[in-house]
Each structure stands twice: as structure tokens, then as C-alpha cells.
Amino acid sequence: MYKILCLNKISPTGTKRFGESYTFSPEMKDPEGILVRSASMHDMDLPESLLAIARAGAGTNNIPSEDCAKKGVAVFNTPGANANAVKELVLCALLLSSRKIPAAMDWVKTLKGQGAEVSKLVEKGKGQFAGPEIQGKSLGVVGLGAIGILVANAAHSLGMEVYGYDPYLSVDAAWRLSRSVHRSMSLDEIYQSCDYITLHLPATKDTKGMINAETLGKMKEGVRLMNFARGELVDTAALLSALESGKCAAYATDFPADEMLGIENVIPLPHLGASTPESEDNCAQMAVDQIKEYIENGNIINSVNLPNLSMAREPGTRRICVIHKNVPGAIADFTSVCGKAGINIENMQSKSRGDYAYTVLDVTGADIAPAARELATLEANIRVRVID
Ligand SMILES: NC(=O)c1ccc[n+]([C@@H]2O[C@H](COP(=O)([O-])OP(=O)(O)OC[C@H]3O[C@@H](n4cnc5c(N)ncnc54)[C@H](O)[C@@H]3O)[C@@H](O)[C@H]2O)c1
Numbered sequence: 001m002y003k004i005l006c007l008n009k010i011s012p013t014g015t016k017r018f019g020e021s022y023t024f025s026p027e028m029k030d031p032e033g034i035l036v037r038s039a040s041m042h043d044m045d046l047p048e049s050l051l052a053i054a055r056a057g058a059g060t061n062n063i064p065s066e067d068c069a070k071k072g073v074a075v076f077n078t079p080g081a082n083a084n085a086v087k088e089l090v091l092c093a094l095l096l097s098s099r100k101i102p103a104a105m106d107w108v109k110t111l112k113g114q115g116a117e118v119s120k121l122v123e124k125g126k127g128q129f130a131g132p133e134i135q136g137k138s139l140g141v142v143g144l145g146a147i148g149i150l151v152a153n154a155a156h157s158l159g160m161e162v163y164g165y166d167p168y169l170s171v172d173a174a175w176r177l178s179r180s181v182h183r184s185m186s187l188d189e190i191y192q193s194c195d196y197i198t199l200h201l202p203a204t205k206d207t208k209g210m211i212n213a214e215t216l217g218k219m220k221e222g223v224r225l226m227n228f229a230r231g232e233l234v235d236t237a238a239l240l241s242a243l244e245s246g247k248c249a250a251y252a253t254d255f256p257a258d259e260m261l262g263i264e265n266v267i268p269l270p271h272l273g274a275s276t277p278e279s280e281d282n283c284a285q286m287a288v289d290q291i292k293e294y295i296e297n298g299n300i301i302n303s304v305n306l307p308n309l310s311m312a313r314e315p316g317t318r319r320i321c322v323i324h325k326n327v328p329g330a331i332a333d334f335t336s337v338c339g340k341a342g343i344n345i346e347n348m349q350s351k352s353r354g355d356y357a358y359t360v361l362d363v364t365g366a367d368i369a370p371a372a373r374e375l376a377t378l379e380a381n382i383r384v385r386v387i388d
């Protein structure tokens with residue numbers, strides 16, 4: 001029975017795919033797998049038993065992925081599975097920030113009890129909440145991945161002039177992007193020309209604090225900012241001062257800092273981007289399928305810290321999976337150990353990613369346990385696993 005620790009609530013549409021060979025729970029000793037959404041794992045001791053962590057979502061900054069790779073623990077995410085949910089909330093935020101809808105709703109509720117006067121008071125007071133249409137305005141989309149592309153295409157179809165910036169734009173992403181979206185070659189171009197800016201890139205050491213006093217200074221007067229990516233991207237003090245001066249007319253975010261709550265023109269949401277039944281189901285299904293595929297077959301799909309590698313099982317073979325350092329001679333050593341032990345390699349694949357590599361061997365022949373033990377002692381090898 002495989003054991004899965006669930007650190008957050010995961011949709012049953014996903015967990016029911018585990019079937020009878022798995023047990024899963026929020027309390028689990030010596031798990032082979034962990035399912036997580038946004039819970040921070042940085043201070044967690046990873047058990048020796050752990051083979052894989054699946055993040056039911058996109059961002060993996062809550063997981064120590066590099067340390068996991070060093071320990072031979074695969075980390076997966078579920079690319080694109082919640083992108084539509086976030087796109088819809090961002091479109092909503094564009095309108096909320098433009099038309100001052102949250103403030104208008106708060107105000108109109110204060111008229112409670114005024115009876116027949118309400119309709120007159122509404123007409124008298126509504127002028128304070130007038131705000132521009134988004135049609136014809138420019139939108140800068142920073143990060144053209146699963147979410148950024150959907151936002152860019154949808155905003156274009158709502159009549160916005162859309163500019164996108166992504167220095168790592170993939171070919172696949174470029175195909176999915178509307179031809180009407182202008183490609184910006186620098187962030188400055190976005191900052192200087194856009195009425196609205198929306199962030200859809202990961203929080204990394206390079207992007208942390210990218211929205212700061214200097215970059216806000218480059219933006220148009222009255223810019224409206226959407227941050228449905230991560231709070232760390234924005235310097236809170238600089239943003240508050242831009243809101244106070246009017247440089248920034250509105251900030252809509254899924255990641256409000258304490259200091260932002262109650263500030264006029266901040267639209268704070270409680271990390272709701274992926275909170276739809278559709279996206280929770282999608283993410284959970286992908287996460288469960290990927291963790292099962294790795295535990296049962298050693299195939300790596302959508303990893304963020306190890307190379308992706310999928311190889312069909314060769315009937316009548318046993319499978320040896322080796323996570324190792326990406327160094328010369330590693331594969332020659334594996335084949336030599338197998339050869340000496342009388343093991344025949346029927347099929348083999350190896351892929352590398354940065355400092356790490358992954359090799360899968362489908363083998364027949366002698367008892368493979370001694371050879372697997374010897375493989376585990378090789379300097380380059382991080383983790384060796386035999387799957388029947
Ligand atoms: N609010 C939510 O609930 C919610 C839900 C999903 C994702 N997110 C956040 O949104 C981010 C994006 O999600 P996604 O699914 O589109 O991910 P993704 O990996 O598909 O896209 C991220 C894009 O950012 C680009 N990028 C990386 N560094 C960049 C840089 N310095 N400048 C410009 N672009 C850069 C990448 O090339 C990639 O195309 C995630 O990392 C996560 O932090 C939030």
C-alpha cells in the first residue's frame with residue numbers, strides 16, 4: 001500500500017483516482033508521496049521514504065525544489081490546469097479596478113434604511129464612482145505562460161490594445177498567442193506605455209520586488225496594476241506610496257499584505273485565483289496521475305526539478321530508475337555494473353536537466369537486487385529504485 005500525505009485539501013475528483021493500492025490522509029507517517037497546494041514546505045523535514053511531491057497548481061515557490069532534487073525527490077506541478085480560473089478573475093479585476101466597483105458597492109450599502117430616498121441618493125452620489133472603460137486602453141501582460149496568454153487573448157477580444165513581455169516565450173506559447181498581441185522587447189516598454197499592467201510570472205530571486213519605487217516611477221500616471229501571481233513581486237511600501245500619490249490608481253491582488261488592507265484603491269482578494277471547482281478538479285487529477293505514474297512506473301511528467309522522461313514498460317522486464325548527477329561517465333558505469341551482474345538492458349533512456357539526470361533501464365536476467373545495491377554506492381548516483 002502506497003502512502004500519500006495531503007498537506008492541503010485536494011479535490012476528491014483527483015484523490016479517487018488513487019484506487020485501492022493507495023492510502024492518503026493529512027496525517028501520514030513515512031509517505032512515498034506528498035500532495036500540496038499552497039502550504040509552505042520550506043521548514044518541513046522530508047522523510048527518507050519520500051519519492052515525490054505533487055503541487056496541485058502552478059507556482060512551486062512553497063516547495064524547496066532544489067533541496068528535493070539533491071535528495072532524489074521529484075517535484076511536479078500541474079501546468080495550465082488552473083489557468084482559465086485565474087484568467088476569469090483577472091478580467092474581473094480589470095473591471096473592478098476601472099469602474100471603482102468595490103467602493104461603489106460599499107457606499108451603496110450605507111444607504112440602507114433610507115427607504116424611498118435610496119434611488120434619489122444613488123443618482124446624486126454615483127458620480128464619485130465614475131471610471132474609464134477598458135476598451136481601447138493598453139494592457140501590459142508580464143509573463144506569457146499558461147495564464148498570461150489566456151489573459152492577453154481575452155483582453156484583446158474585449159477591445160484592449162495588448163502588449164506582452166516574456167523573455168523566455170516558448171514556441172508552443174507563441175502559437176497560442178493571438179497575432180494581435182504586440183510583443184514588447186523590454187519591461188520598460190510595458191511600464192512606459194500601458195494603462196493597465198498584469199503580472200503572470202513566477203516569484204523567483206530575479207523577479208522578487210520587481211514592482212518597486214523605480215519601476216513604478218516609469219509607469220504612466222494613474223496606472224492600474226493587477227497581481228494574481230505572487231505578493232513577493234511587489235514592494236509594499238513603494239506601492240502604497242504610489243497609491244497615495246495617485247501614480248497608481250488601483251491595485252488588485254490575490255496576495256494582499258497586511259499594510260494594504262483598508263487602503264482605498266486596493267482590491268484585496270484571498271488568493272482566490274484557482275478556487276473554482278473546475279480548476280481544483282483539473283489540478284488534483286493531474287497531480288494524482290503524475291505522482292502515481294512516477295511511483296508505479298518511474299515516469300516523470302511535468303517535473304520542476306528533474307528532467308521529464310517517459311518510457312513505455314517493456315513486458316517481462318524489471319525497471320531500474322536512477323536519479324543521478326549530470327556528470328560524464330555515469331551511464332557507462334551503470335551499463336558496466338549491469339553487464340558484470342549478468343543483467344541484460346532491454347531498453348534504456350536518459351535525460352538531463354541542469355546538474356541532474358535521470359536514467360531508466362528496463363532489464364532482464366539475473367537477480368537485480370545486488371546490482372541495484374552496487375549502483376546506489378556509485379558517487380554520481382542520488383537515488384536508485386527498482387520497480388517490478
Ligand atoms: N492567484 C492564483 O491562484 C494563481 C494560480 C496559478 C498561478 N499563479 C501564479 O501565476 C504564475 C504564472 O502561472 P502560469 O500558470 O501562467 O505559469 P507558466 O509557467 O505557464 O507561465 C509563467 C511565464 O512567466 C515567464 N517568465 C519567467 N520569468 C519571467 C520574467 N523575468 N519576465 C517575464 N516573464 C517571465 C515564463 O517564461 C512563463 O512563460 C505562477 O508562477 C504562480 O505564481 C497564481
Ligand SMILES: O=C(O)CC[C@@H](O)C(=O)O
Nearest residue numbers: 037038057058059274275
Ligand atoms: O491552490 C491554490 O488555491 C492556488 C494555486 C496557485 O497559487 C498556483 O500557483 O497554482
